[in-house]
Amino acid sequence: MQSFVLKAEERDHRKFMSTGEASSYVAGHPDAYITRHSSFNFGDYQTGRKGFGKVRVFGDEIFSKAGCGYNMHPHHDFIIMAFILEGELTHVNTLGKVDTLKAGDFYAFSAGSGGKHCELNIESQDLHVIYVWVIPGMLLLPPTYQRSHFNATTSCNKLTPLVGNDSSMPITQDLKISRLDTDAAATYEYKLASGNHGVYAFVIEGSMTCNGASLGKRDSTGIWETDKVTIQTGTERSDILIVETIM
């Protein structure tokens, strides 16, 4: 078995203002700003891990002040997913979709042969969102947009598939994303699809013990070359995102 632990404070941390250098990229009033914690190398952060399996971006972001976000910009090929934790995201894309996503909502925008999108927080409350970018299984596929909702109440204490073959949101990559929202002490065994798969588990809220490693809020771990991962939760509410990917 191989593994690493990435503590919350070890991630890259950047702040992007809507004025100055990034003003054509970052939307919003002059006091608007985005903060981003990156688990993997992205942009000018190039001294960490390059990714995990087919994941290249895992960004824990906050859009602050009304109008804040990313202006319309182009993509190809990446499957870009957003998981809304708090606040409200207005997503606009060149498939003709204008969507409003709230806590629990998530989308997968597969840019394929080309698409643009805009990500905005048009409310005064901060938007907390996790972005995950995945390399696709085929190049220049027709672009697609899918969205769904994670119900934390009905899914409580259940390992719930959100993205991938076992879910209502299939993607063109050997990768699954599940979420575990718990309020009880329990042990979960996550069985990997094969010895060539790995798991990246990220603590959104609360804590967990994962294969013996104690992880707190926004800590994460990558585990591979094993057939199962054991997650232990306590009595406090914990919210965990689990990405399983071919390595």
Added chain:
Amino acid sequence: MSEQYQRYLCLGCGFLYDELMGLPQHGIAPGTRWDQIPEDWVCPDCGTPKARFEMVVIPYAPGEPQSSSSNTF
């Protein structure tokens, strides 16, 4: 012979450079190898430096690439 041509994905936006096709619209002829492209070249879509592209071994979707223009949004 086309198997020996490599494909490179921009890690800033996903822009694709395929050595077989080059980028004629950006002055790079078909067949131009990645190492023949200047080190200060940047992604035409997002400005990401050449060093932050990743070589990928991924097949095209059926019917793609139709032409080099399909890679220009």
